[in-house]
Amino acid sequence: MPEPILKLEEVSKTYRTKGSMFGGRAAGLVKALQCVSLEVLKGEIFGLVGESGSGKTTAGRLIVKLESPESGRVLLNGEVLSTLRGRRLKAYRRRVQMIFQDPYQSLNPQLSIYESVVEPITIHRLAAGRERMERVLSMIQTVGLSPPESFVNRYPHQLSGGQRQRVAIARAMVLEPDFVVADEPTSMLDASYSAKIFNIILEMRKRFGITILFITHSLAAARYLCDRIAVIYRGHLMEVGTAAEVIHHPLHPYTRALIDALPKFGLAEQIPRYNTLLEEERAGVEAVGCPFFMRCRKAHRTQCGREVPGLEPVGPGRFVACFFPGNGGGAGGKGS
Amino acid sequence: MDNGERFDTSRMKRSHWAAHFLEGWSVFIQNPLGKAGVGLLILFGLMAAASVIPPWIDPMYRPMTGVDPEIVRSVGPSLKHWLGTDFMGRDLFSQLLAGARIAFMVGVSAAFMTVVLGTAIGMTAGYMGRTVDTLLMRLADIIMVMPTLLFVLMLAALFGQLNIWTIVLIIGLFRWPGVSRVIRSQTLSLKQRPFIEAARVAGASHLRIIFRHIMPNVLPLSFLYMTFRVTSAITIEAALAFLGFGDPGTVSWGMMLQWVWKTGHMFKAPYWLLPPGICISLITLSFYMLGRAMDEVLDPRLRKEEDA
Amino acid sequence: MNARTAGTGNRNSEAEDLLEVEDLSVGYRTKRGFMRAVDGISFSLKKGRSLGLVGESGCGKTTVGMTLMGLLPPNGEVRGGRILFKGEDLVQKTEEEMQRLRWNEIAMIFQAAMNALNPVQRVEKQIAEAILTHAPDLPEEEALRRVEGLFQMVNLPGERMHDYPHQYSGGMKQRAIIAMALACNPDLIIADEPTTALDVIVQHQILEEIKALQDDLGISLIFISHDISIVADVSHDIGVMYAGQLVEYGSREEVFGDPRHYYTRALLASYPTLAGEKRDLVPIPGETPSLVAPPSGCRFCDRCDAAAEACSLERPDWLEISPTHRVLCARCLSS
Structure with missing residues (x-):
């Protein structure tokens, strides 16, 4: 049995919201995560499935240390995240990467594709000169932008959304991280392109043996990609299990409601209501x-x-x- | 072709900026305001450049020290003195040309200082947030409510005549808060953008994020503000000079106006009064038009249409 | 052209065509040239039926909706074809005539519905205003009474009528937008990605709502979406669009049960499903062609497995698979 690489131990996170001037929304607290514990095993793709506002993105941001938990601990390989500072934090940043939701926003419009992908290598001084360039080129090739030479000199606004998302994946993978958080990487893309991104993620896992936390609102996408999934609702984990088990034999009424709500033309007989x-x-x-x-x-x-x-x-x-x-x-x- | 040549990043950076510039320029130059502004500026630029020619022809055309030995009072235009002479026989045309040089010098250097200060402070405040932000922005508020002109007048009263560079420095120190406010809010919105977060996740240092990711995205805005600040710097300098607090060692248009006024030629010598007055109005107008046209280039709504 | 004959007049139904689009071409003037967003599409819609237009971003489906509403942006232009609505050509109509038609007879549920409500006006007032603009003689109380009826129709609690939009959740806003679209009893509703921003459960409720209303009121519906499963859920007929063209058209069962165009097949193969055998997803290779200078032959041939050399040279013709099912492909007869 593979051992857990990532652990969340009773993690809670609350956001303070500002009130709206025109009444209605009062200033208050939004409990994004409430006492969430979970383990992600080495080498698996773990799906975190939930609706907007369920706290799934917050969980991802805690793991890549864009936010800190209010209480509870996040551990990667036994290291507690909140204690990381300086050089150890930088080392952590090399091992944990994130793919963001919106490829139109996640690339600096002023940097060329080459500059965007090479930056992590430069920051961590992993390679220089010819070797650095080779690494960037081969990574761009790996995410399916081929030939890479024709892409490196371009700028984000010259690429389609799907191509941008591949660049973003290349930027995350070029460090050869152990763990990647993919935050709804296809929700802004067309269906035919989503499949490409899914397959690239599968390929990355196969090639580099990375562990992936796949955050999504789509049970169908989770079924395709994930080994295990967790269903999250209003900051609480509702159900955890293998993807097939959870989707085909859901036990929690919320998971069942989600499955009921999916449009299923032609499949209605196969899915109970x-x-x-x-x-x-x-x-x-x-x-x-x-x-x-x-x-x-x-x-x-x-x-x-x-x-x-x-x-x-x-x-x-x-x-x-x-x-x-x-x-x-x-x-x-x-x-x- | 070998790899090294293909990925000459500096060259491709240049071509990227060149492409951006050309695209912006084509929008800019289609704008009648932009066209007029650029035309006027070229004219003033030529004037400033030409200011070295008259003193070189004859020492009596030196704007400050050259005096026509045959004339000791203000006379109207003639072949020898195209715009006439001032109260002690100095050539007005060469003064006007020298004034253009001073106007550019004061305007651009003061605006440059303003914008460098404003951008640096705005980015720092926006990026650091919290206490740093509060402190810097309160400082900005305090400076913003202090009337620049009055303050300079007080300084001049205390220390006597001010050097032209002192004036530039003071303008720079007093006019940055407006710029920094704009840059700060731009930085705040940039800071939320995922590409900044992506850089953080990649392990980029604060300095790297500021200089590599935020600065290139706020610079166009800084540049825009610079054109507006040139306008205000030129007017401030002219006002100071007219009130008699200018640098006595330079010939600026404000200075010329002050001499007209002080020697009682206000209503007697239109050939002396009008040229510097018109020049001050036109040069500020042209920088303003330049800014407005640039505004249109940078307007995000306009950019969106191009993307579609 | 045979496209039209295939699409219209063949259905042995007594209902009349409410809408007939014939060879419609629409484009936008851009810096790079004229972009042919919609290129020669034809379809028809009977009263009380629903047509789903499905395709990826940039395929022209939104442009079709905007053209039907007469709401093209200033750089948009109809370059050819006719839109017969109740026998009258909408393309020929002036802006004034279109204004009378809009909301009264053709209403739209917009893509960014969240922002379609005025944030500083009470919801009831906004809907009442929509009614009053088109029926100026109506007393205001009567209009408000109709708003109440509309709220009931879309399952919004009546007491929330007096609220401001920001007090509504996303789903409620969407319901209010639907109420607004229904306000003037239109014959045709165009729904452009009405549920894209919503969560699964709310989306399901809204779709059920739209289906029920359409059935009850006998409204015709054009449902535009990139999401195959949603379109399949709502529509009787399906039109698959690719790069400005309609490439496959037929009843839902025909198009999704027996897809013939290679693009339709590829689209279905790239879509993860919830049940059935877990199969590998097959992404569509390549990118969509430029609409400024589209390829002369089949527009999908660069990305198509079955493409032969001839595909890239000749413009494909419509092939009739059945009286209601037609495909724009030269090589699709073998299924």
Whole structure:
């Protein structure tokens, strides 16, 4: 069994939001992550699946140390992130990289493709002269921009979104990191291009043996790419397991609601309908318990409304944060 | 062709900037304001360059010290003195040419100082944030509310006549806050952009992020502000000189105006009064038009259309 | 041209064509030259049916919507073809005539719907205003009563009528936009990526809403999206667009069940699904061609597995697979 390379231990993160001048939004706290613990194993692609505002991007930013957790610890190879300073931080930056969501924003418009990709090598003084150039060229070739010579002199505005995202991947991979956070790398791209990016990510894993945290809102993409996935909702992990298990036999009512909501032309017979989502939020109750309580059809008022369920094991490598996992529903394709 | 030649980065950088410049220039020059501004500036540039010629022809054309031995008072235009002479027989035309040189010198160097200070301080404040930001911006506020002209007048009253470079320095020290505010807000928005975060994740140092990633993206804006600052520097210098606090060792247009006024020729010698007055108006106007036309080049809405 | 005959008049339905687009070409004047965003597309839409236009960014699908609405930007230009709406050619209409038609008969749900609401005006007022502009004689109370009805129709709680847009969630804003589109009882609604910015669960609810409304009110719908699965979910008929052209057109079952154009097939093969066998995704190689100087032959031939030499030289003709299913490809007969 491969050992964990990354560990999140009871990590919480809260953002302070500014109030809006025209009322409505009051200044307040947004709990992006609440006591999240998870382990990512060496060499796997781990999917973090959630809707916008679920905290999935925050988790990624904590790992690459663009933010610090409020409480809890993030460990990579046993090293606690919050203690890293100076040279050790720089060494960490070489080993952990990120691919950002928006390729139109993640490349400096004033730098040529060569300058963008070579920068990490220059920063970490990994190579110089001819060797440095060769490394950049071969990485640009590896991400499928071929021939690389015809791309290096161009500038981001001369490339399509998909090509830019490949450059961004090349920039992250040129350091040959151990761990890469890919934050919805295809959500701004066309479908035909997404497939290219997915395949490049798979290729990178095969070639360099890197571990990848793949952040996405798409269960279908997670199914294609990931070995294991975690479903996150409002800062809480709801369900963790292998991708196939979670998608084909979801246990948490929220995961089931997500699967219900996906358009599935032509596949309706193969996917059961779970009906776990309440049309309207529960009225007249305060949400102090399970984060999904307000929309959960299966919830029991007494327990679910008062206590937050912990992420408990329900099988080998399978965890669910629900008092009544797999309870009812999902019994064959009723409805749809 | 070998690799080294293909990736001569300095050459491709140059061609990138050249391409950018040409693209911007084509938008710029289509703008009537830009065209007029550039035309006027070329004219003033020629004047400044030509200012060395008259003294070289005859020492009596020296703007400050040359006096026509046959004339001891102000007379109107003649073949020998195209614009006439001032109260002690100095040639007005060569003074006007010398004034153009001074105007450029004062305007551009003061604006350059303003913009260098403003950009550096604005970027530092925006990038560092927190206390540094607060301190620098409060300082900017304090300086911004101090009336520059009044302050210079007080200095002049205390220390007597001010050297032209002192005036430039003071203008530079007093006019940066406006620039720094703009650069700071630009830096703040850049700082949020993922490419800056990508550089951080790659391990780039603060200095590297500032100089490699932020500065190239704010420089066009600094440049724009520089043209506007030239205008204000020239007017400040002219006002000071007219009020009698200019550098007595230089011939500026403001100085010429002061001499007209002080010797009581205000309404008697239009050939003396009008040329420097018109020149001051036109040179400030031309820099202003230049700035407006550049504004259009840099306007993001305009750029968007090009991308589409 | 045979494209039109294939697309229209063949469906043995008694419903009449509400909209008939014939050989429409639209482009934009740009610095680099004239960009042919839409190049000779034809389709028709019957009353109460829905047509999904699917394609990747830059394929011209949004331009089609904007042209139908008469909302092309200043550098846009219709270069040919006709848009027959209830028998009248929209291309020939003046801006004034279009204004009367817009919202009253053709309404649009925009791509950036989040920003389509005025942030400093109450939602009810905005919708009432849309009604009053087109029916100036209506008393204001009556208009507000209609807004209430619309809110019920799109499942928005009535008491939220008086709120400002920023007090709404993304899904609620989208519902309000739909209410606004329905305000003047249009016959045709053009929905351009109406759910792109929404989360899966909200997206599902909005799509269900749109489907139900379309069924109940008998409105015709043109649904524009890059997302095959959504288009398949909502539309009766599908038009697949590539590089400014319609390349495959037919009923949903035909186009997605038996795709013939190699682009349609490639698009489907590049799409991850939730069920079925987990297969390798096959990305489409290459990039879309320039629309300023498009290739003379088939526009997809550079990226197509099955392309022969002739493909790059000759403009392909429409082939009729069935009375309702046609393909712009010379080599697609074998399925």
